[in-house]
Amino acid sequence: MPSTILSAVRTPLATALSGVTANIFSYVPEQVPVPAVVLVPDSPYMEFETIGKGTFRCKLNYTITCCVAYNSNPASLDNIEQLITSVVAVIPTGYDVQVVDRPTVTQVGASNLLVADIRVSTWYTQTA
Amino acid sequence: MATTVITGRDLTLTIATTAYDAQTTSVTLVNSPTIDVYQTLDGKAYKHTDDQWTLNVELLADWGAASSLFEAMWTAADTNPNTTLAVSLTAVTGAVFACNVLPVFPAIGGAAPGAQTDSWTLTVVGTPADTFS
Numbered sequence A: 001m002p003s004t005i006l007s008a009v010r011t012p013l014a015t016a017l018s019g020v021t022a023n024i025f026s027y028v029p030e031q032v033p034v035p036a037v038v039l040v041p042d043s044p045y046m047e048f049e050t051i052g053k054g055t056f057r058c059k060l061n062y063t064i065t066c067c068v069a070y071n072s073n074p075a076s077l078d079n080i081e082q083l084i085t086s087v088v089a090v091i092p093t094g095y096d097v098q099v100v101d102r103p104t105v106t107q108v109g110a111s112n113l114l115v116a117d118i119r120v121s122t123w124y125t126q127t128a
Numbered sequence B: 001m002a003t004t005v006i007t008g009r010d011l012t013l014t015i016a017t018t019a020y021d022a023q024t025t026s027v028t029l030v031n032s033p034t035i036d037v038y039q040t041l042d043g044k045a046y047k048h049t050d051d052q053w054t055l056n057v058e059l060l061a062d063w064g065a066a067s068s069l070f071e072a073m074w075t076a077a078d079t080n081p082n083t084t085l086a087v088s089l090t091a092v093t094g095a096v097f098a099c100n101v102l103p104v105f106p107a108i109g110g111a112a113p114g115a116q117t118d119s120w121t122l123t124v125v126g127t128p129a130d131t132f133s
Helices: A005-017 A071-092 B069-079
Strands: A023-024 A036-046 A055-069 A096-100 A104-108 A111-125 B012-015 B024-040 B041-060 B085-092 B095-100 B117-132
Touching: A005 A036, A005 A055, A005 A071, A005 A111, A055 A071, A071 A096, A071 A111, B024 B117, B041 B095, B085 B117
Parallel strands: A023 A036
Antiparallel strands: A036 A055, A055 A111, A096 A111, A104 A111, B012 B085, B024 B041, B041 B117, B085 B095, B095 B117
């Protein structure tokens, strides 16, 4: 059975992130218990950068969304900065950490969250 | 005749029997001809005197990986710098070019953020052989 993106890319990244003091999701949850880290595909999701087509190979782009409660602006900003720092520190080798987007306030359900996206990329080759 | 487009995804590259497709983002086999120009009483005259082919490869670095291509090229350049490596470049099914290149030392390092990459300019010994079918 060939390797999958789930087993070769998303699970290793989620496992690495599990060391962070936050709730980790490899998908977008309906409810977001903060602090939370959510791994979602970025756009473009797959880029084909290498030659040849005998083997499926691509560059995968992801957004790691960091969420903290938005109660006090100074405290929330400090919290999300600490969460971003801890997430970036555990991203494993082979993942290209690019930028962190500006934190924004997002309403999820009845609560406000302070949210920032970390953009990462990696390369995937399907193996037998 | 219908338009036929071939792309970089149609390319395959083998150096010293090892496939480099997995790391290669660009490959070109180009010729730099030497053409002498003479100004005669009847105008310009041209003489094609020489050809020097070059294999240009742009790659993602894979230091430390199992069967690392960068480490293989480093070893070849370090231990046998004057021994050519056999190259097979397939432009598309039915158009294959074979040549021999001299190894080069890969560059080490890169910029943050971003993948470590390198560009190799490999001198071709002789003239590539074509196989069209």
